[in-house]
Amino acid sequence: MSTVVPQGRRPQHLTIGRIGVYAFLVTAALFFLLPLWIMVVTSLKPMEEIRLGNILALPSAMTFEAWAKAWSSACTGLECNGISVGFWNSMRILIPSVILSIMAGAINGYALSFWRVKGANLMFGVLLLGAFIPYQVFLYPLVRIFSLSGIYNSLTCIVLVHVIFGLPTMTLLFRNYYAGLPIELFKAARIDGGGFWSIFFRVILPMSTPILVVATILQVTGIWNDFIFGLTFAGRENLPMTVQLNNIVNSTQGERAYNVDMAATMLAALVPLVVYFVSGRWFVRGIAAGAVKG
């Protein structure tokens, strides 16, 4: 018989089971952090130290030489201008692609959920179907179409490809988010005399912040990490960072410069990483906001 009278907050007990759970979680976290650790320490070591083979050890003589080399003078095939060329190429692809694909998705979603276009459901179904067909199927036909129309191997071409392939997901995202907004808002705006564009820009878009954040994160990471479209459609002048990274890692003369490879890889991963860290909270909130109704 317990003599303690239950009152107030229930007491918390640290049980063996709970300790086990925490131990497992910590181990799992360490396990997944390990590759990042190796990358960071390797990139900060000079080659002499790497040759010793202690890949987990902290660098004894820390140097940022590898980072500088990776950025500005590593060789991607014949040219040796580092990965910075790829970084700026990626930026030039990323910014217009993200803005245009999000705008297209938002307008599509808005039209589909508020304006009850004839055949809207069919159109949406076909659009979604497009999202399930493997990209590889489209590559050759698209290359033919673009080369016939004369924009193949250009910035326009790669941006257009990203916008087209972003449409299904972006439309789905925005359509579901807008389906959750009260339709009466739209009705009120129509009575107030709003047209297609004025309702979109003045009423609907200002309410779309959470889903805009989600769409931005999805598109920034997706487009930044893209390899195959960049390689196929961008042309030699506009190869994105991912392709350049591959070239750096694969074109070795003599000894493989592990520290430069690691530094280049981390430089290439920096943009999505920053986006996640800055907006993780928004991301979760927006995903939930878009997913509840639809």
Place this chain on the structure above:
Amino acid sequence: MSTVSVRDVTVAFESVQVFDGLSLDIQEGEFIVLLGPSGCGKSTLLNAIAGLLDVAEGQIWINGKNVTWEEPKDRGIAMVFQSYALYPRMNVRENMSFGLKMAKTPRPEIEKRVAKAAELLQITPLLDRRPDQLSGGQRQRVAIGRALVRDAAVFLFDEPLSNLDAKLRNELRIEIKRLHARLGKTTMVYVTHDQIEAMTLADRIVVMKEQKIQQIGTPDEIYHRPANLFVAGFVGSPQMNFIKGRLENTGEGLSFLVGNRRLSLSGYPFIVAPSSGQDVVLGVRPEHLEISSTGIWPGFTVDIVEPMGADTVIWCSDTVGSVQVRTSGSRRPTPGESLTLQLDPTQVSLFAADSGERL
């Protein structure tokens, strides 16, 4: 002259017909309430008048103009919604002036109209707040204000008070009535499922059920002379008592008979010629049943007593069925007590048992 006229309108969703040839004429300055249970089509009718919904057939006229193909903004209407539908990222002033801005009204004119509407609704101190900083009642006031600045000839209300608590609902109800009186010649069409709102606000009530108009009439007509069993049962709380029986000719005119009880119908204003032996339903409002020792229907037993403050509702029954009696608040019979009821044939309603129509 009628301001709103719905002529033989058919609305169809995909292949399902919602209305079939519905017609309704609303006079200038009239306060019309569309009343009915959910799903009866009252909101659909309002949306069709507003132009938010295309009609499949028929015409809609507003202010002597055929507006069937016009955009909502060109119909001279303003609308207030149940969920307020305030633009969340604009403050109250911007919310109220949005429609005028869309119509390219000059700025001084916008400011004048917003100030006037805000003063009328006592929301001037709220003008710079955002909707999420307002209470429910304030939001609905702003929504009404947004409708007011449009200077429309016709106001459409789609269950504007349904989201508010009881006290606020009563306050705003009176305010809407006052507003209608103050605006003078403004026509109002008001959709609700709340019969109190309908009874208190309306010049005329349109009772709807299953996409059909059941009865159009003043609140008095609807309450005292319901056109059929549905209207009789839907309007009034506690509900009208229905007693099944039949008509019989007993020498001194027609009488209503149920079991061994009878009620002489000598003073009843028949609108359809009745026939002797016909099966009918007698409808009596609870307040028209009187507890009286000299009553004509003895032998009712009290089941439940519901004191409501101002009055008391007594549920009593006999072998034939049960009835509710509404009596003054001070009267509290105890369950099991035997009662004798009195009723006046001029205050009852008779319905044909087969069609449910008033006799």
